[in-house]
Amino acid sequence: MKTITVLSGKGGVGKSTVTASLSVMLANDNKMVAVDCDADAPNLALVLGLEDDDFDSWESLTTGEKIQLSEEKCKSLKFCPKCQGLQKCVDACKYSAITWNQEKDLPEINDLLCVGCGACVLACPVEALTLKKVENGRIGVGQTRYGFPIVSGQLKIGESGSGKVVNELRKKASEIAEDIQADYMILDAAAGIGCPVIASVRGSDYVILVTEPTPVAFWDLSRAIELVDHFNIPCGAVINRCGINRDFTYQLQDYFRDNDIPLLGTIPYDIRFVEALVNLKPAVIYEPNFKKVFEEIMDNCLLDMKNIF
């Protein structure tokens, strides 16, 4: 099985739209699993017409940890020469999650900022701090009406560890892929190039870069390309909404040529893409005329992969 990750750097350039339509096209002749790796703001299932209630199952994840303070134990330290007044935990926390509460004369923990690294636990001489497992997200598995399953996750609001949620999503998706003997797994990555995106890109076989002809999208794309290069993964590009700026589209094409990134296809600007989104349908289903465009992208992508592997 091959894993293809769809990436853009900038959000809102149409990554989920492209992923949804490519998935529908790919599923025509192949067994595949789609995974929404944007655990912060998962949208792929919606684009494929699946609301939360339409999923077959949801399970909660407890890969997160948060710190808990025992005020008694900390206070017991009044006479301890080791920590008294030193506020070791405050120094130990590199995430600014612990501040000193002068009034209470106790450390105060900001749950929202704690990433559960455990440094403060090790710094505290009286075991006043402990790590507790917390529910930090959930994973759902559903069946799209286009013949393939989707795995989607949701980071619990206010929890950290979206990278860890992505790892769990991929684990779940691999199990399903094994069950159905899938040929492909398509991952829809989050915006940006931070930990959830790295967790999606790492170990992928191929990356599809989606961009649009705007300077901003291009700048973000170049950072995404750096990331893909960093992990040494072959990639191809798709230019979305190419009609909005012809000149810049040409510049992008030149850039891809100069950097040996195959251009898998271009997608015109068309208001019907927005209408498809509003109607919660993949573009190729909403407007069958779009099939040609996505078929070409899919064919080029599979061809490029064939040449590489």
Next chain:
Amino acid sequence: MKIAITGGKGGTGKSTIATALALELSTDNKVLLVDADVECPDDHIILSTTREKVGDVHAILPSFDQEKCLKCGRCSEVCKENAVVFIKDKYPFIVSKQCNGCGACILTCPSGALTEGQQVIGAIYQGKCQQPYLKQEHDLLLLWGEMEVGCENTSMVVNATREYAENRTSDYDCMLIDTAAGTHCNVISAMVDVDLALAVAEPTPLGRHDLELILQLLKIMKVSTKIIVNRSDIGELKLIEEVSQENDVPIIQKVPYERDILKKHSRGQPVIHKNIEELAYVLSEKS
């Protein structure tokens, strides 16, 4: 006054609105715009500012002294990021890109073999607008963080950028913070202690879904919030109005979609719109 511009979903127009608002406000106020989307900071492209590096952002990287190491493996046990590779009877090995600089391994090492070293995880930049088509004087400084590609330590770069900005707030009337997409740690760090958050949303089913998520977060964070509907005439405004009512968060402004906006966007120009002028007016009245 510290205002965060956020939105949950990427591409709803956070940066478009943040830059336009900063430009509007800066005709009468001294404005510090902080681009806290350190993974993909865009505001400097939209405003085509100068680019001056003001400093690096460092995180702890344990430095290892083989002579002192007892090969006990405790460092590897405490590391939640699996950044320390330990095989029995061998020396531990630290994968620097995976290390998030928490320092736990240093605290646990019984022999002092690990000490606080440093690695660069990002940089802070500043810039002034150079727009040739700006007619007025703007008192606007842009500050932004840029994370090293391949680092996962986003929130530390956001924290460092904010800290740098906070130290300069006395020189400014107003600080705008443009956050990243999503709801995770980097967005949270960007919005700690702000006076007001503006949640930018599109009137589509996806836009509604993502708005609900960011409103939940802002509620937990106890930040006073207002909604801005972007591209308000495309899709169904009702979707956002419902969320607004259900959550008791008012819509403060609607910015319609214009082909012109798209064109300006494709040239990397900030958008100037009368509705944003109005918004700037309302906000500056408040502060």
